[in-house]
Amino acid sequence: MMQTPAILDQLAAIVGPSGLVTGDELRSRPAAWTRPSEPCAALALVRPRDTEETARVVKACAEAGVSIVPRGGATGLVDGILCENDQITLSTERMTGIAPVDPLSMTVVAGSGATVEAVQNAARAAGLFFPLDLGARGSATVGGTISTNAGGLRVLRYGMMREMVLGLEAVLADGTILSSMRPLIKNNTGLDLKQLFLGTEGTLGIVTQAVLRLRPEPAGYVTALVACPGVDDGARLLRAAQSAFQGRVSSFEGLWPDFYRLMTKPGRATPPLGPDYPFYAIIEVECVPEETDRFVDLLDRLMGEGTVLDAALASSEEQRQAMWRIRDRVENMNADGIERAFDVSVPLDRMDGYVRDALARMAAIPGCRAVVYGHIGDNNLHWNTTDLDAAGNEAIDAAIYAPLAELNGSVSAEHGIGLMKRSKLKLSRSPEEIATMRLVKRALDPDNRLNPGKVF
Ligand SMILES: Cc1cc2nc3c(=O)[nH]c(=O)nc-3n(C[C@H](O)[C@H](O)[C@H](O)COP(=O)(O)OP(=O)(O)OC[C@H]3O[C@@H](n4cnc5c(N)ncnc54)[C@H](O)[C@@H]3O)c2cc1C
Incomplete structure (x- = not known):
């Protein structure tokens, strides 16, 4: 049986009165980035300052039978932070500390509420680089990026967030602190x-x-917008550049013509290439300025072969x-009313079809x-896509999702x-895989x- 007032008093005693947000202040926060006008529905938002306080909050909630929804920067795009009005949302906004960068082991310890940008800046100030990058x-x-294993713009070269986490600390559902804060690249000691x-x-x-x-x-970048006859040619360009620059292609973004035209409408971005090519790609390679000629030679060769139709090189950071x-x-x-966002994976050789x-x-x-x-x-x-009525959206979902299973997407x-x-x-996971996920969930969070x- 949930004891609402008692749990709120207990939480306030743990995090201090300013650590608990309720009432109008809570409702003034949006439910999520995708729902800017919908108020956060939780019973309360609790803001612990460190791992110890988080563990005490989780334990108190477990004993009171109250469930918890973790909340980071609220930029997730799949409604992962939506709450019911009898749940507590636990925000990491007071756990933003970033320790001094260790330049020899090339690591940094960051609180879970630190933003990606703050970590990027801390790394840069120490002459290093935190590769995760995304619009948010x-x-x-x-x-949040750990919990969603965020990807973003440089996965090709550096991998997803999973590849950037050497150690972490987490609080389990019963309040146990599980600390694996080791700065080790190699550590084959069991699970x-x-x-x-x-x-x-x-969830765990x-x-x-x-x-x-x-x-x-x-040391620098060469960045180009390239037009190709199709996606498969774009893939050939990518593979050629990866070979020529030994894996230093850090981004390869495909833009289909309708997307390119929408983004380069008057008053938006200036189009470096004409609007009528069948396929565009932004390619970025990490290299010293002296290597730019080699990149141009590669584009020339691919243009001669018909793989590339046209290209524009950025000649300054501004460009x-x-x-x-x-x-x-x-x-x-x-702004153009194409608000429904989808994020799917398809093997590159099946993407065009x-x-x-x-x-x-x-x-x-x-x-x-x-x-x-x-x-x-x-x-x-x-x-x-456009947001239509229920039947229209169902038809759109079917067009986008239904082929994925057969494509191994x-x-x-x-x-x-x-x-x-x-x-x-x-559509993406077998019954056995989903059953095993549930098994892990039940083992770690039985209630x-x-x-x-x-x-x-
Ligand atoms: C403009 C824009 C561009 C984006 N571009 C990309 C992109 O290129 N690549 C990409 O991968 N994503 C992208 N995203 C999605 C989003 O930014 C990522 O999912 C990001 O990882 C979410 O981080 P967050 O701190 O906002 O987490 P939230 O949205 O607050 O939470 C996301 C999920 O993680 C859980 N969670 C949050 N913090 C914790 C914690 N400390 N412990 C346990 N669970 C937690 C939440 O319960 C929720 O389920 C974009 C979003 C926007 C708005």
């Missing part, structure tokens, strides 16, 4: 327990801090940023408009499952108190 960098947190919290969306524990792996700062704005300004799609087929199916849905783009170098496509490349994609999980109802 100013708000998305270390804990790698930190993996339990990477990509599991707050609350991450409170992490040891993050840093890299040497890239590089302008090129990236063509890819990044997702708010332009909202998949996109053609899905576009053809959506063209037959009255009122539907769709654009497609994405981190195609890592199989990841993003769709944005995934219904979620990098955003996770949350609440939004729960019904789609079975289903941590982010209940999400993922499974």
